Amino acid sequence: ETGVTQSPTHLIKTRGQQVTLRCSSQSGHNTVSWYQQALGQGPQFIFQYYREEENGRGNFPPRFSGLQFPNYSSELNVNALELDDSALYLCASSNRQGPSYEQYFGPGTRLTVT
Amino acid sequence: RKEVEQDPGPFNVPEGATVAFNCTYSNSASQSFFWYRQDCRKEPKLLMSVYSSGNEDGRFTAQLNRASQYISLLIRDSKLSDSATYLCVVILISSGSARQLTFGSGTQLTVLP
Numbered sequence: 001e002t003g004v005t006q007s008p009t010h011l012i013k014t015r016g017q018q019v020t021l022r023c024s025s026q027s028g029h030n031t032v033s034w035y036q037q038a039l040g041q042g043p044q045f046i047f048q049y050y051r052e053e054e055n056g057r058g059n060f061p062p063r064f065s066g067l068q069f070p071n072y073s074s075e076l077n078v079n080a081l082e083l084d085d086s087a088l089y090l091c092a093s094s095n096r097q098g099p100s101y102e103q104y105f106g107p108g109t110r111l112t113v114t
Numbered sequence: 115r116k117e118v119e120q121d122p123g124p125f126n127v128p129e130g131a132t133v134a135f136n137c138t139y140s141n142s143a144s145q146s147f148f149w150y151r152q153d154c155r156k157e158p159k160l161l162m163s164v165y166s167s168g169n170e171d172g173r174f175t176a177q178l179n180r181a182s183q184y185i186s187l188l189i190r191d192s193k194l195s196d197s198a199t200y201l202c203v204v205i206l207i208s209s210g211s212a213r214q215l216t217f218g219s220g221t222q223l224t225v226l227p
Binding site for chain 2: 040045056058105108
């Protein structure tokens, strides 16, 4: 196991609602990245947090937002949910000072929007 | 064009077979390269890093050709437990200096008894 945890495991929401997903990073890691994985696709980069600030973002609209806390845990918030937001949401923790840039994934939160 | 493209698969091979996966990437500024493995309904897990000099880990061999922007993974003597989706991954430094993993769509491998 990677030591990265996510909650909840599964979630069902209605279109237009808001959702918050949570991630606890592996001990010793200071960076958290979030990814969206639609069925049959590879994960897509949403954004990355380091030192409680967003320091990179993929091609996702502003209704996807996040936070990182002093203990390096993180939240992903999605407003005004759309049907296409149904996906597996993965967080990955890493150490920015690490030499190999390896990222370790949590088990994911499976979000279904109806 | 996708930034990382893989063989679409699926690959169905008998136990003991050798199977090769290919991947190309479009951004020549890509810095690091990996193969991840993802089991059904699970998170991706790092299989191995990929270097220009080639690297081997047991039955797995990975190769990078920077000039052709091509990455490969060879699995020898396939086992039933190798059945999974294999994801080709490159790292780009995005705006803001984030190290962004860019994934291919994955190639599904099923090893048959």
